[in-house]
Amino acid sequence: MKEKEVIQRFFKELTKEDGGLAAYGEKEVMRYLQMGAVDTLIITDNINMSRITIRCNNCEFTEEMNIKNDELLKFEENLKTKACPECGGMLYIDNKEDIIEYFARLCEESGTELKIVSTDTEEGSQIYKAFRGIAAILRYRLD
Ligand SMILES: [Zn+2]
Known part of the structure; x- marks a missing residue:
């Protein structure tokens, strides 16, 4: 999937009543990643961590x-x-x-697709501003 489509899918999940299959923010996303529950990880290229x-x-x-x-x-x-x-x-x-290298390794181990998005695009910039550059589309969600 293309950058824009991935981000649109994320926002579509996010607007579902129960938050759908969207996760965001460092702590929540890390938790799902470590469980192998992330389908697609979205990171902006400027997170500098x-x-x-x-x-x-x-x-x-x-x-x-x-x-x-x-x-x-x-x-x-x-x-x-x-x-x-x-x-x-x-x-x-x-x-x-570098956190992007770390995420790349984690994603490879769990079969997660990694999308590094540029903040030059409106979608990427939204992910950075609203979610500090870390968002995910989940395989499943925990209560
Ligand atoms: Zn000690």
């Missing part, structure tokens, strides 16, 4: 999260003042990946 892995220098604790690129430095500074929740050890960023 990274997927980071935090590790403890003392135990096996690890945590992954998405973070805006322009907040990365501040986050790294803050991390120095925090202790590992498991053992009190020091935390550090072990791995950093």
